Amino acid sequence: MSIPDPAISFVTEHGILLEFVAAGSSVIEPALQQRLCQLATLLREHSHTGPLLCDIVTAPGSLLLVLHDGRTARRLLRHAETLWRASAQQSIDARIVTVPVMYGGECGPDLEQAASLCGMSSTKFVERHAAGNYFVQSLGFMPGFAYLGGLDPQLHIKRKDTPSARVAAGSVAIGGSNTGIYPSESPGGWHIIGRTSVTLFDAHAQQPCLLQPGDTVRFIAQKENP
Amino acid sequence: MIEVLLSSPLLTIQDTGRTGWRHLGVPCCGMMDDLALRLGNLLLGNDEGAAALEVTSAPVLLRFLQNSAIVLMGADMQASILEPDFANTRQQRLLTGFVYLLRAGECLRLNAAKTPGQRAMLMVRGGIDVPVVLGSRSTDIMNGFGGLQGRALHAGDKIPVGGHTNKPLPLKTGVRQHSWNHTLRVLTGPDFTRFDQRSCQALFEKSWMVTAQSNRMGLRLQGDSLRPHEPADQPSSRLLSIGVLPGLIQVPPDGHPILLAADAQTTGGYPAIASIISADLWQLAYMTSGTRVRFAKISLADAHGLARHQQQQLQRLRDALRLRGEAA
Numbered sequence: 001m002s003i004p005d006p007a008i009s010f011v012t013e014h015g016i017l018l019e020f021v022a023a024g025s026s027v028i029e030p031a032l033q034q035r036l037c038q039l040a041t042l043l044r045e046h047s048h049t050g051p052l053l054c055d056i057v058t059a060p061g062s063l064l065l066v067l068h069d070g071r072t073a074r075r076l077l078r079h080a081e082t083l084w085r086a087s088a089q090q091s092i093d094a095r096i097v098t099v100p101v102m103y104g105g106e107c108g109p110d111l112e113q114a115a116s117l118c119g120m121s122s123t124k125f126v127e128r129h130a131a132g133n134y135f136v137q138s139l140g141f142m143p144g145f146a147y148l149g150g151l152d153p154q155l156h157i158k159r160k161d162t163p164s165a166r167v168a169a170g171s172v173a174i175g176g177s178n179t180g181i182y183p184s185e186s187p188g189g190w191h192i193i194g195r196t197s198v199t200l201f202d203a204h205a206q207q208p209c210l211l212q213p214g215d216t217v218r219f220i221a222q223k224e225n226p
Numbered sequence: 227m228i229e230v231l232l233s234s235p236l237l238t239i240q241d242t243g244r245t246g247w248r249h250l251g252v253p254c255c256g257m258m259d260d261l262a263l264r265l266g267n268l269l270l271g272n273d274e275g276a277a278a279l280e281v282t283s284a285p286v287l288l289r290f291l292q293n294s295a296i297v298l299m300g301a302d303m304q305a306s307i308l309e310p311d312f313a314n315t316r317q318q319r320l321l322t323g324f325v326y327l328l329r330a331g332e333c334l335r336l337n338a339a340k341t342p343g344q345r346a347m348l349m350v351r352g353g354i355d356v357p358v359v360l361g362s363r364s365t366d367i368m369n370g371f372g373g374l375q376g377r378a379l380h381a382g383d384k385i386p387v388g389g390h391t392n393k394p395l396p397l398k399t400g401v402r403q404h405s406w407n408h409t410l411r412v413l414t415g416p417d418f419t420r421f422d423q424r425s426c427q428a429l430f431e432k433s434w435m436v437t438a439q440s441n442r443m444g445l446r447l448q449g450d451s452l453r454p455h456e457p458a459d460q461p462s463s464r465l466l467s468i469g470v471l472p473g474l475i476q477v478p479p480d481g482h483p484i485l486l487a488a489d490a491q492t493t494g495g496y497p498a499i500a501s502i503i504s505a506d507l508w509q510l511a512y513m514t515s516g517t518r519v520r521f522a523k524i525s526l527a528d529a530h531g532l533a534r535h536q537q538q539q540l541q542r543l544r545d546a547l548r549l550r551g552e553a554a
Contacts, residue, residue, distance in 0.1 A: 009416040012473050012501035013529040017416055019468075026465040040249065055248040057469025059493050064469025066248070071530050139251040140467065140493030143369050184369070201250075203359050203371035209250045 006062075008077065014054075014070040016077070021061030026177075028060045028149055030135050034092045035084075036063055037136075037214030042083045049079045058138045058213040060147065094135065094216040099181065099196050101130070101172050101219045107195035114174060114191045117157050126221055128152050129193065134179060134217040139209065144183035144201025146211040151179045163189035170196045172219065181211075194219075228294075228350070228385040231333065232287035236442075238365040239354050239373035239385070242275040247360050248492045254472060255364040255372065256488050258345055258442065258511035262299035264540060265401040266349035268547055269297050269325055271393055274540075276353030277363035279379075281346040286336040288348075290328045294387070295351035295395055298322050299403050300511060301344035303336035322346075323400040343514025351395070355388035368443070368489060396550055401543065406512045409520045410502045413529055415475065417464070417497035425452040425481075429499065430521055434483065438515040442489040444476075445513055451481030452499065470494040473502040475521075485510060505532040 006018040020032060040056045040063055043049045052075070055066040065080070067073060103126040104111040115125035134148035141147075151174065159175045164187060167173070171182040173190035182188060183200035200210045211217065230237070242263065243256020257263040257280055264274045284303050289310075298305055298320055305320040310331035320326055328334065336346065356363050356374055365373025374383060418426065428450040437446045470476070474486045476496035485502065486494075487510050502510075503524065513519060524532075 010413065010526055011416055011468070011498060012471050013413060013503055013526060013533060015469075015471050015501075017468060021466065028466075054245040057248045057492055059468045060466045062466065062468050064471070066245075066469075066471060069530075070526070070533070138467070138493060139249060140491065141251065142491075143247075143251045143253075145251055203252075203366075203369070208247070208252070208360060213249060 010070070010073075011064060014067045016065045016067070016073055018063045018065065018080070019061065025061075028137065030150060033060065033135060033137050033149060034094060034214055035087055036061070038087050038090075038092055039063065039080070039084055040213060042087065043076075043080060046079065046083065049076055049083075052076050059140070060137045060149070092214075094214055095212070096216045096218065097211060098218045098220055099172075099198055100222045101194040101196050102222050103129075103172075103194040108172070108193040110173075110191040111193045114157055114193055118154055120154075125155065125193070128155055129179070130219045130221045132179075132219070134219075136211050136213050136215045136217065137178070138213055139211070142183065142186060143203070144209045144211070146180055146200075146217070148179045148217055149177075151177055153177075155179075157191055159189040160191065163187050164192070167192060168195060170198070170200070172196060227291040228387060229289040229291060230286075230379050230381055230383040230385065231289055232285060233379050233381050233383070234281070234283040234286050235378065236280075236282035236367075237286060237379045238280050238367065239277050239356055239379070240280045240364045241277040241362055243364050243488060244360050244362040244366075248469065251492050252360060253366065253368070253489050253492060255366045255442075256362070257347060257364075258488055259300055259347060259508040261508045261536070262347045262403060262511075263349065265323070265403075265543065266297035266299045266347060267353070268540075268543055269323075269396065269401055270295055270349055270351045271390065271395065271551075272349065272351065272353050276349070276388070277356065278350065278354060279348040279385075281336055281348060283342065284336045284338045287333055289333045290330065291384075292330045292387075294328045296326050296328065296334065297324065297349045298346060299349070300346040301339040301341065303339050303346045305334060305336050308333040308335055321400065322403045325395050325397050325400075327397075341512075341514060345511040350387055352388035352390040355386040366489070393551060396547065399550075404508065406509045408509065408513065408517055409522055410506050410509060411524045411529070411532070412475065412500040412502055412521045413526055414523065415498035415500045418499055420454045420497050421477070421499060422453055422455050425450070425454075428452065429483075430523055433518045433520050436513050436515055436517040436519060440513075440515065442487055444487055444490060445485040445510060447483045447485065447519065449482075452477045452483060453481055454497070464495045464497060467493040467495040468498075470498070471501075473504065473507050474498050475500045475502065503529040503532060505529070505536045
């Protein structure tokens with residue numbers, strides 16, 4: 001698979017956006033996204049580029065590089081290009097994170113409706129959701145909220161017209177072509193199909209987030225009342 | 227310790243904010259006027275990024291439980307120092323940008339800003355000493371961490387203050403609070419060309435009014451409606467979200483721009499028409515419901531030059547204060 005050179009633009013005077021997907025496209029190849037996440041890690045860890053950067057935000061098909069000083073952009077981009085080319089030769093070992101989920105019932109109040117919107121039984125729906133290999137495209141919306149790509153196209157469901165006022169922490173949900181997990185209680189417009197008891201975000205932990213951009217996620221359906 | 231006797235909405239602990247965590251969805255937060263924070267801290271001999279209080283509304287009454295030195299910056303809140311029994315006002319009309327000393331038990335009263343909603347910053351010698359969470363003491367109100375228990379301060383809270391050396395403080399010289407003019411210099415953004423010509427002109431020619439639906443996450447503006455090209459050959463929203471930053475000007479489908487501020491989320495899908503340059507970002511601290519804002523277009527090179535100029539000004543102040551400290 002060939003990956004195009006990115007379009008480069010200044011979003012702010014210190015923020016450079018690298019876009020790897022043509023405008024008008026919303027499909028992200030997992031291999032591309034993996035390489036983007038890897039580039040972000042390389043840039044963060046490299047001794048020539050790490051000190052120039054405040055932040056690197058991974059989003060579907062793009063990277064936002066935030067510099068301490070926008071005038072170092074040219075230098076950073078030169079290194080980024082080298083690292084990007086070098087990353088093509090490397091095979092990527094994604095970290096695999098398994099997440100146990102209680103599907104349906106109180107934990108997944110929208111499961112029945114989501115299944116019927118997709119024209120299948122809830123058992124079949126859960127089977128398909130739990131069979132997927134998902135990858136963390138990006139985190140956003142709130143700390144630790146991971147947008148997971150790789151959702152079975154038959155399980156894509158448009159977001160709710162009216163968001164729920166209160167979604168419980170740990171809720172596993174579907175919004176459009178993404179699935180995701182709410183790290184803490186919040187309002188939300190996605191369809192809630194289950195819940196996990198794992199902690200996704202803890203500001204006071206050494207590693208505040210369970211999921212990092214580029215990780216692979218597998219859901220394991222749990223039996224009721226384990 | 228500082229005891230909060232009377233609090234007001236959105237009285238929070240802030241420093242220069244969190245960097246290095248946006249890829250996990252963690253916003254920056256931090257003082258809305260971080261330049262004022264730095265200036266005040268320098269005057270007090272603190273670390274430049276030491277945590278302080280951001281005051282959004284008044285009245286506020288604080289009791290200092292030990293001898294303290296403070297600097298107020300930002301909007302003039304008509305502050306005064308009260309004696310411990312409240313019987314007398316020891317000092318009225320404190321000036322911004324000067325050091326004031328309080329004796330143990332004395333109280334600081336912040337009365338009101340001339341324009342409600344404009345913020346003030348209260349720096350204390352030694353800095354506010356709450357735990358560092360993800361590299362910062364800033365309160366993240368949306369996500370409930372940092373500061374004091376991740377929330378705004380209430381009456382009855384006791385705020386810990388850090389230790390400090392006993393070097394003499396410059397009591398007769400102050401720092402200048404930058405004056406705001408509500409004109410923000412901007413760079414055109416990656417989605418500027420999505421908008422029709424009329425909208426692109428309107429952005430710079432019209433004035434924009436800040437609405438009441440504005441907060442530390444974003445300031446919503448009303449004025450002309452900014453529209454993408456007709457017929458819409460491109461969708462009015464991006465199909466994919468991108469990483470976003472404070473200073474970015476987003477335009478949702480209703481056509482009314484939003485200025486992203488310190489607490490802004492980390493990703494977003496609305497087209498980014500322009501961005502406020504970093505040298506002007508502090509002005510958002512003084513834009514409140516009803517403020518009229520104008521945008522002036524500048525080049526990327528000029529933006530970089532102005533950012534550098536601001537750094538140089540800070541450096542000059544650092545040098546000047548150090549020389550004064552050595553002379554004392």
